Amino acid sequence: MNLTIRKTGEMDLPAVLAIYRHARTFMREHGNPRQWGDKWPPEALIREDIRREKSYVCEADGKVEATFFYDEGENVEPAYSVIDGSFTGPARYGVVHRIAASENGHGAGSFCVNWAVSQCGNLRIDTHPDNLVMQNMLQKNGFRYCGIVHIPEDDDPRYAYEKVVRCGERYYLKNERLTRYHDEEWGKPEHDEQKLYEMFLLEFFQAGVSWELLLKKRENFRSAFDNFDAEKIAAFGPEKVDTLMQDPGIIRNRRKIEAAIGNARVVLKLREEFGSFSNYLWHFTENRSIPERMDAVTDQLSDDVSKDMKKRGIRFAGSVTVFSFLQAVGILYCHDPECLCFHRDHAETFAQNHYQPENRVSGGRNDR
DSSP states (O other), X not given: OOEEEEEOOGGGHHHHHHHHHHHHHHHHHTTOXXXXXXXXXXXXXHHHHHHTTOEEEEEETTEEEEEEEEEEEETOOGGGGSOEEOOOSOSEEEEEEEEEEXXXXXXXXXXXXXXXXXXXXXXXXXXXXXXXXXXXXXXXXXXXEEEEEEOTTOXXXXXXXXEEOOTTHHHHTTOXXXXXXXXXXXXXXXXXXXXXXXXXXXXXXXXXXXXXXXXXXXXXXXXXXXXXXXXXXXXXXXXXXHHHHTOTTSOOOHHHHXXXXXXXXXXXXXXXXXXXXXXXXXXXXXXXXXXXXXXXXOOHHHHHHHHHHHHTTOSSOOHHHHHHHHHHTTSEEXXXXXSHHHHHTTGGGGTTOOOOGXXXXXXXXXXX
């Protein structure tokens, strides 16, 4: 059966109403008479869903076999703001309501919810405790039970489920700190001057240790390195180096501490030459994020940036370290296309961007 999804049109209303009639009968016959009763959803609500372009149908060879409501956004479903349990995904998510299939729509429900997941990477859905068919379908498709929510139009509690897709999902779900870093920071195109310098400093300290350890020590680094102020770090002298070597809250590597000071001085020169450290970094790609495989460790861009940094006197700027830094700040965009962050960042707009070394300006301010 060849299934496709499209938005519902007025011409689909008779088929949609017929599907809901069948769904109500099916629920009654399978021990779930309360969820939709005899009248839910009302035709007026269905028409409103169509008018708002939030209603979708699933077709099989041109015939409508399933229908559902879909929307996405920041806290898009107010009823989910209070839950006896917890959702694990970020505040931006997709939601599916009023999903139903025809008598012949075998597999259409799974197809619809997986399509919705592919649109947002973070989908939430609820169902009645008596709707065992729906619960089984969600669990089969990788949804996690999250707890109980209450829907305004229904006195009965609802079981809430969620499916979150991340890069390396199994890894991130085991560590809340890394999960938060992945969802909120890693790969997000960054232009803030101080944030870029912070990530730059942390990245070369990370070489040889885990990023998890760096995140644990991040606030200690912030305190020890004057809130990642490049001008203050550039002024550190030998006594400050000795003090930092006694600080158990950071990574006590003298060569890296001394490199941090020297690198800060180079960053100040880059700010003079390019107007900002951000301008320097982003001029390599003409202010565009460049898509790259997540499993890569170097590429032509990281090779070129590493070479240029070393020429300017920056230490610990090998291509692997630079690649990881460019990933972290979104100059190299490596989120998986199915990841919730890819959808958040509208990364499909990066698809036509390719790094072309000949487009890089040779130095100075880039005002194009």
